[in-house]
C-alpha cells in the first residue's frame with residue numbers, strides 16, 4: 385500500500401502540495417497495482433472524504449490534542465506507527481517545510497530508503513528507481529531504492545494535481561498511542577495580508593537594479609495586482625533593502641512558483657539555483673546581455689521604472 389502524508393495548513397485547509405502528493409501517490413499505487421491511502425494528523429476543517437477524488441480509497445486520521453501544533457518529532461513517530469500498522473510499503477511526502485522535517489525522521493525510524501526531492505514517478509519495471517533533482521536543480525539523478533519500505537518526498541509543483549470529481553475516501557480513526565510532545569508552540573505571529581513566498585503561485589522579485597528600498601512600491605503594486613508574493617536577490621537582502629526571508633537562491637529560499645517575474649536581477653548562477661524550477665520565468669532588465677534572459681521564457685528589455693508600472697496597469701485593465 386502507498387501511504388500519503390496529507391499536509392494541513394494552520395487554518396485547517398489541505399495544502400496544494402498535499403494534493404500533488406495525493407495525485408502522485410495514487411498514480412504510483414496504480415503503477416504498482418496496490419491501494420493508495422492518506423494520513424492526516426493535524427486538525428482539519430475540510431471534508432476529508434472528498435480527497436478520494438485524488439485517488440486515495442481510505443484516509444487514516446489520528447485525532448489527538450498532542451498533534452494540534454506541528455512538531456516534526458511527534459509527527460514522524462506517529463507516521464511511522466501508522467505505516468507499520470497498515471503495512472504501507474511506500475510513503476509519500478511533499479518536499480516542503482513539513483515533509484523535509486518529517487520524512488528523514490520516518491526513514492530513520494523505519495530504516496527505509498528515502499529519496500528527497502523527487503521530480504517524477506519511479507521506474508518500477510526493474511527495481512525502484514526515482515528521478516530527483518540535484519545540484520540546486522541544475523541536474524537530475526536516478527536513485528535506486530533498495531529497502532522494503534521506500535520513502536519519497538516530491539518537489540512542490542513537479543507533479544500535476546489530477547483527480548476524478550466523483551471519488552470519495554473512507555475515513556478511518558487510527559488507533560495510535562501519541563506521546564506528549566517534546567516541544568510546545570507558545571505563540572505564532574503571522575504577517576497578515578501577504579502571500580507566503582514558499583506557497584505562492586506567482587512571485588515578483590527585485591534585484592539591485594531597483595536602486596534602493598524606496599523604489600519597492602512599484603513591485604508591491606505589481607505583486608498585489610497579481611496576488612503574488614515578493615522575493616529579492618541576495619545583495620538586496622544584504623543591503624537591508626528587503627527582509628532576509630525574501631531572499632531566494634543558493635543561500636536563500638528555493639521556490640517553484642508557476643510564474644516568477646525577475647525585475648532588475650542579472651541572473652547569477654547562485655540566484656538561478658533558487659528559482660530555476662519555476663514553471664514560467666519572465667525577466668525585465670535593461671541590459672539585453674543579462675544572463676537571466678537565457679533562463680527566461682519571456683523577456684522584456686527595458687528600464688524597469690518604465691516597464692513595471694505599465695505592466696501593472698495592463699494587468700489591472702485585464
Ligand SMILES: Cc1cc2nc3c(=O)[nH]c(=O)nc-3n(C[C@H](O)[C@H](O)[C@H](O)COP(=O)(O)OP(=O)(O)OC[C@H]3O[C@@H](n4cnc5c(N)ncnc54)[C@H](O)[C@@H]3O)c2cc1C
Pocket residue numbers: 590591592593594616617618619620631632633634635636647648649650651652653654655658668669670671674686687688689
Ligand atoms: C557563495 C555565494 C552564494 C550566493 N547566493 C546567492 C543567493 O542565494 N541569491 C542571490 O540572488 N545571489 C546570491 N549570490 C550573489 C550572486 O552571485 C549575485 O551577485 C547576485 O545574485 C546579483 O544580484 P542582482 O542580480 O540583484 O544584482 P546585479 O548583478 O548587480 O544585477 C542588477 C541587474 O539589474 C539590471 N538593471 C539595472 N538598472 C536597471 C533598470 N533601471 N531597469 C532594468 N534593469 C536594470 C542590470 O542590468 C543588472 O542585470 C551568491 C554569491 C555567492 C558567491
